Amino acid sequence: xxxxxxxxxxxxxxxxxxxxxxxxxxxxxxxxxxxxxxxxxxxxxxxxxxxxxxxxxxxxxxxxxxxxxxxxxxxxxxxxxxxxxxxxxxxxxxxxxxxxxxxxxxxxxxxxxxxxxxxxxxxxxxxxxxxxxxxxxxxxxxxxxxxxxxxxxxxxxxxxxxxxxxxxxxxxxxxxxxxxxxxxxxxxxxxxxxxxxxxxxxxxxxxxxxxxxxxxxxxxxxxxxxxxxxxxxxxxxxxxxxxxxxxxxxxxxxxxxxxxxxxxxxxxxxxxxxxxxxxxxxxxxxxxxxxxxxxxxxxxxxxxxxxxxxxxxxxxxxxxxxxxxxxxxxxxxxxxxxxxxxxxxxxxxxxxxxxxxxxxxxxxxxxxxxxxxxxxxxxxxxxxxxxx
Amino acid sequence: xxxxxxxxxxxxxxxxxxxxxxxxxxxxxxxxxxxxxxxxxxxxxxxxxxxxxxxxxxxxxxxxxxxxxxxxxxxxxxxxxxxxxxxxxxxxxxxxxxxxxxxxxxxxxxxxxxxxxxxxxxxxxxxxxxxxxxxxxxxxxxxxxxxxxxxxxxxxxxxxxxxxxxxxxxxxxxxxxxxxxxxxxxxxxxxxxxxxxxxxxxxxxxxxxxxxxxxxxxxxxxxxxxxxxxxxxxxxxxxxxxxxxxxxxxxxxxxxxxxxxxxxxxxxxx
Numbered sequence: 001x002x003x004x005x006x007x008x009x010x011x012x013x014x015x016x017x018x019x020x021x022x023x024x025x026x027x028x029x030x031x032x033x034x035x036x037x038x039x040x041x042x043x044x045x046x047x048x049x050x051x052x053x054x055x056x057x058x059x060x061x062x063x064x065x066x067x068x069x070x071x072x073x074x075x076x077x078x079x080x081x082x083x084x085x086x087x088x089x090x091x092x093x094x095x096x097x098x099x100x101x102x103x104x105x106x107x108x109x110x111x112x113x114x115x116x117x118x119x120x121x122x123x124x125x126x127x128x129x130x131x132x133x134x135x136x137x138x139x140x141x142x143x144x145x146x147x148x149x150x151x152x153x154x155x156x157x158x159x160x161x162x163x164x165x166x167x168x169x170x171x172x173x174x175x176x177x178x179x180x181x182x183x184x185x186x187x188x189x190x191x192x193x194x195x196x197x198x199x200x201x202x203x204x205x206x207x208x209x210x211x212x213x214x215x216x217x218x219x220x221x222x223x224x225x226x227x228x229x230x231x232x233x234x235x236x237x238x239x240x241x242x243x244x245x246x247x248x249x250x251x252x253x254x255x256x257x258x259x260x261x262x263x264x265x266x267x268x269x270x271x272x273x274x275x276x277x278x279x280x281x282x283x284x285x286x287x288x289x290x291x292x293x294x295x296x297x298x299x300x301x302x303x304x305x306x307x308x309x310x311x312x313x314x315x316x317x318x319x320x321x322x323x324x325x326x327x328x329x330x331x332x333x334x335x336x337x338x339x340x341x342x343x344x345x346x347x348x349x350x351x352x353x354x355x356x357x358x359x360x361x362x363x364x365x366x367x368x369x370x371x372x373x374x375x376x377x378x379x380x381x382x383x384x385x386x387x388x
Numbered sequence: 389x390x391x392x393x394x395x396x397x398x399x400x401x402x403x404x405x406x407x408x409x410x411x412x413x414x415x416x417x418x419x420x421x422x423x424x425x426x427x428x429x430x431x432x433x434x435x436x437x438x439x440x441x442x443x444x445x446x447x448x449x450x451x452x453x454x455x456x457x458x459x460x461x462x463x464x465x466x467x468x469x470x471x472x473x474x475x476x477x478x479x480x481x482x483x484x485x486x487x488x489x490x491x492x493x494x495x496x497x498x499x500x501x502x503x504x505x506x507x508x509x510x511x512x513x514x515x516x517x518x519x520x521x522x523x524x525x526x527x528x529x530x531x532x533x534x535x536x537x538x539x540x541x542x543x544x545x546x547x548x549x550x551x552x553x554x555x556x557x558x559x560x561x562x563x564x565x566x567x568x569x570x571x572x573x574x575x576x577x578x579x580x581x582x583x584x585x586x587x588x589x590x591x592x593x594x595x596x597x598x599x600x601x602x603x604x605x606x607x608x609x610x611x612x613x614x615x616x617x618x619x620x621x622x623x624x625x626x627x628x629x630x631x632x633x634x635x636x637x638x639x640x641x642x643x644x645x646x647x648x649x650x651x652x653x654x655x656x657x658x
Contacts, residue, residue: 083561103564104573116562120580129576130566181567 029092030185030217031057031080036089036099038075049075051241052089057185057219058234062211064220066228067238068264073221076238077187080219081110093184104133109178110187113194115170117162123173124149124158130181148176151210168199175207179214186211188220192227204231225265229253237261253312257298259386262310269316269354271309271327275385278303283385285309288349291326295383303385313357315382318343318374325375329354331368336360343368345376418639425632432627442633452634454611455618461529462604462614463597466536467544470597471590473537474544475582482552483560483578500539508539509603516607528609535607536597543596544589547649551585552578584652591649595642 038050050072057063065073078084080091082103091099098106109130117126127148131141149155152172157165162173171191178186188207192200208231211218222228228235229249236246237260245257256262259270273285276292283303286292297303322328332353333344343356354376368374397403425443429436446452477497481490500508512535519525527534559581563573601616608617615638622631 081561081565083564103561104567104569108565110562110565112558112562114556114558116556116558118559118562118577129563129568133563133567133569133572177566 028059028094029056030059030061030094031219032090032092032095033057033076033080034090034092036076036079036086036091038072038079038084039087048241050079050086053241053243054089055236055243055246057217059217060215062208062218062220062231062233064222064228064232064235065238066222066225066235066265068223071238072241073223073238074189075241077110077189077219077221080185081108081187082106107181107184108187109181109183109185110189111174111178111191113190115174115191115194117170117173117177119161119163121162122158123154123160123162123165126162126173127176127180129177134181144180148180151179151213152176152206167194168203171195171203172206175210179210179216182214183216185217185219188218190221190223192222193224200227207231229265237264239264255296255298255384256310256386257301259308259310259388262384262386267313267355267357269311269313270352271311271354271383272351273307273309275303275305275307283307285383285385287327289327293326293378293383295385296381297385298387301385301387307385308388309383310386311354311378311383313342313355314340314359315379316354316356317377317379318345318356318358318368319377320368320372320374322373322375325377327354328373328375331370331372331374334368334370343374345374421632422636422639424629425636427629427632430628432629432632442629443637445630446633446637449630451613451618452615455613455615458529458532458612459598459614459616462532462536463594465533466540466597467590467594469533469537470540470593471544471548471586474541474589474593475548475586477541478545478549478552479574479578482549497545498542501542505539505602509606512538512603513606526609529612531607531609532604532612532614535603536600539600539603540593540597544593547588547592548582548585551582551588555581588649588652591645591652595645595649598645599638599642 033053033055036050036053037048040047040049053072053076065076067073075084079086079099082098082101082105086099089099090097093106093108098108118129121129124145128141128145131144136144145158146155149158152175154169154172154176157169162170165173171194174191191207192203195203204227207218207220220228220231229252232249234246234248235252237244237252239260245252245261247255252261253265256265262268263270271287273287273293275283276286277284278297281299282294282296284292285295285307293309295309318331319325327347327349329345329347331343332346333342335342335344338360340360341358343358344353345356347354356376424432424435426438426440427435428439428441477493481493481497516526516531516535555578559577560573563577564570568576599616600614601620604614604617605620608614613621615634619631619634619638622634
């Protein structure tokens with residue numbers, strides 16, 4: 001089950017409104033990935049983990065690489081960290097190509113999925129390790145370690161061994177250790193995946209706070225779309241070694257560029273239809289029932305003939321009179337989720353069930369029962385035509 | 389949650405009996421040997437009473453002292469040198485990109501474990517005879533140290549390699565990520581975490597060298613009698629419980645080292 005929070009905390013810095021592309025703010029780039037390819041194996045066993053990827057990550061940005069496992073997001077992170085080297089392409093850090101540098105020469109630090117805390121050192125020694133390796137004076141290291149301990153609220157446990165603290169605390173130490181040398185960019189490789197739900201929620205807020213307080217560019221890798229939507233300034237959705245779309249959470253959610261993006265992020269209904277006309281980024285699509293609907297489509301895509309429309313479950317509504325809906329069907333299932341209810345509608349034209357999500361409130365005007373005929377209405381701008 | 393028991397070997401009929409017989413066969417002779425070291429009589433087959441006198445005789449025995457000294461010199465040196473070689477070999481074989489001949493190198497390192505010891509002994513003897521004959525070189529007790537070092541390497545190598553393979557490679561990535569040069573990452577992260585493996589490898593090497601007989605017997609020159617050789621020489625004469633006392637001392641040293649090795653290995657598993 002997937003719950004998408006819609007609220008004012010989702011930043012809307014760039015993107016498109018009503019199909020009109022708003023230029024992205026020209027901030028300085030912290031990282032520029034240019035035409036990076038990474039091939040593993042040789043000969044017939046060659047696998048392109050990254051297939052010519054280019055992306056720019058701005059300074060002070062919380063940038064998320066989102067995708068299913070095996071999509072290349074961790075490979076990209078490892079290339080930026082220096083644990084692997086690209087087969088082709090450049091990785092610029094503030095304009096300088098760092099792709100050939102070993103990891104210990106890059107002003108970039110990593111928070112590992114397994115935390116990778118040094119088991120033979122105390123919490124404080126772990127946090128000070130990077131500064132020590134940089135040859136900083138002892139007094140400076142101590143001051144900085146104390147500051148980091150305070151930042152992650154671990155002062156009381158500084159003398160503990162890392163095996164003597166809980167998973168959540170280890171997570172904080174891993175963060176403090178990576179932040180202590182004040183990297184230009186902090187890389188986070190699915191750092192929350194080992195935590196339980198409640199702790200994960202806490203750490204999400206904590207990470208945002210840390211990013212805000214330190215002003216460091218965060219590159220966050222996750223397969224959890226909810227995590228990506230709630231935390232990121234911008235998200236790059238990846239699949240099969242390629243970046244499919246880069247944009248704000250709202251962009252990605254409301255205006256997915258491809259069917260994969262729409263399917264991967266949140267729940268989506270797919271409806272078949274035929275394009276009858278189009279102008280200025282809006283197509284008129286006819287359903288089998290001969291009803292028509294206006295649907296936006298992404299820039300650079302020219303929908304013709306048979307297409308698939310995507311509609312988010314919360315952008316549609318049920319009406320008791322089937323004739324009043326754009327499409328109609330029979331209510332086959334009602335699933336109660338507490339905060340909202342999902343209505344599964346078996347469409348008259350056949351195909352997959354259409355899901356309508358209803359926010360639950362104290363006063364629900366109409367109650368539905370399974371088996372009745374209902375109509376489905378769409379909110380304005382709810383439907384989009386996407387590349388398959 | 390109770391796990392479904394597929395098969396518990398302890399439930400098999402006769403398990404207990406077989407286990408007890410095995411333990412008796414293994415340990416009763418050793419126990420008898422130890423008990424007779426306390427025999428106040430001068431025969432190792434006829435019990436007369438309890439005394440610690442044979443331990444006193446052993447401690448005053450100059451030949452025993454010389455043998456113990458030789459054994460310690462050889463074992464300690466061979467342990468140190470073989471452990472260093474084994475550590476370098478283990479790092480060279482686990483922290484590098486796979487190279488052609490990696491499997492062959494592994495075979496070569498572990499060959500002494502597979503070749504019958506008497507073959508190694510004869511080969512070592514011929515080798516030293518050859519360099520003595522052709523080059524006129526004889527390293528004295530160095531010959532024994534060299535021979536011991538060689539056959540100790542695979543014993544030291546095994547636990548060190550196991551430890552390196554167990555170690556989370558991410559830790560070394562993390563060190564590099566935190567500006568540690570490869571040397572610093574090794575010195576500050578890999579080596580400290582490798583210490584239990586090195587200790588356990590060294591303990592094994594020591595014990596293997598300490599009680600080696602076959603190779604030592606063939607290679608040892610005059611005045612290079614080690615403890616196992618000394619015991620061997622003694623039992624060819626009329627035996628007194630002094631030999632039991634010496635054997636018991638040897639056994640205790642062995643048990644001590646095996647226990648240390650075991651405890652270190654267990655600590656590492658935690």
